[in-house]
Amino acid sequence: MKTLNVIGPGRLGQSLARLAVDSGQYQIGGVLARSEQSAAKALAFIGAGQVCLQLADLPPADLWLLAVPDSSIAAVAVELAAAQVVKTGDVVFHASGALEANILAPLQAQGALIASLHPAFSFADPARAVLTFFGTPCAIEGNAAACKLLNQFAQAIGGVPFALAEGGKGAYHAALSMAANYLVTLADLSLKTAHQAGIAPEMANSLVLGLMQQTLHNIQALGPAVALTGPIVRGDAGTVQRHLEVVGENQQAPYRVMGLATLSLAGDRVSPEQARQLKTALTQAEHALCTSGN
Template identity: 60%
Template structure:
């Protein structure tokens, strides 16, 4: 059975540690956090792992999960390297969505296999996270040996691992893709709801209209692909309707409509017979 040390006792870290412990393939050896109270609470919640008060008190382990804020990862790696805690051949990995394995360079220099490992999952509620994690896609990037070992780790806790490109900027591009999908969809939904209310639609009805259409659209993207799922006035080349939309939107919302409209014209491609007309309208300065 492989051993795991957890550094950082937040929601993600303690959720992953508990799933690893429950898998029967891994034993949580120890937990360290800057806050001893957080470490103690995590240990009680997980039901395993020795709680240590100092980083230097962590025992040897096969896997080291560094689950701390992005800005602290490099510092923790440097401190671990200075203390020579991570032995040659051990796997050290962090769970940042945007940062790559190079944050752990001091440990790699000492012979550890280093990687970044990011589950595309929200850990807002650890109890629910443990219950619903199965099937979650987890992005891996870094040393080939670490990627192989962490692919097995991912499968053991119910996730599905996939490898990112080793090209510079690939990890950031991955995180930007997730941010656009998760964050901008929320923003766009809010703008749609406000525009529906501008039409005099009651908020509860607006919610049903907008969210219902979003669900239908996501289903269409899933079954048809993004380009084929496009509907509406832009893909139809209906410049008159687009102009009417722009005329009633407040400036901030209109700016979003124009920017996304131009991207929609590009996505529509050959389905749009006269893209120049729509593009000119969308790019026009009032």
């Protein structure tokens, strides 16, 4: 049975540690937190491990999880290397979605196998996370030997591991941010435009969010290109122009940018002449905004 040390038992750290214990394939060694009280609270949830208040106090382990904020990972890696408690061949990994394994380079220099494992999951509540984690995609990158062991770890806790290309972490995180964050912003812009049409808030929510959910189902079943509908894929530049004339000022720039991206996605479903008219309508809106700003 392999041993896991946890540095930073916040919501993610607690959740992964508890899942590791529940798998029956890992035991928890040390749990290091900012205070003895927070470490003890984490241990009560995890159900195993020992409280550690200094990096030098951490016991030997096969895997070391740095579940600290992204802004602290580099500094903790340096401090952990200085503590000289990680042995050659130990796997040290972080769970950042944006940072690559090489941020742990000081530990690699000491013989550690470094990697990152990022579960595409929201750990808002550890108790709920443990119950609903099964099937979560887990992005893994770093040292090949470390990745092999983290694949086993991810599978043991109920995740579905997949590999990222070398240097692909930035694109991976950008993809997630666009899918999650920008979808929320798009919903907000659509709802505001619906309100501009005089639609009551409750009906606007039903109308816009219901259509978004239906579209997501279509994308999953058919793929983005086939799921695409609307005036742009129909080559209807007149409707696009009318949209730009009526949407609010804050909605015009996003509409234009998304319209050009949609035109690209439509591909040869739009004739060259239709594509020219659509591009003209969308870029003229940009010119008009720039002129009015001057």
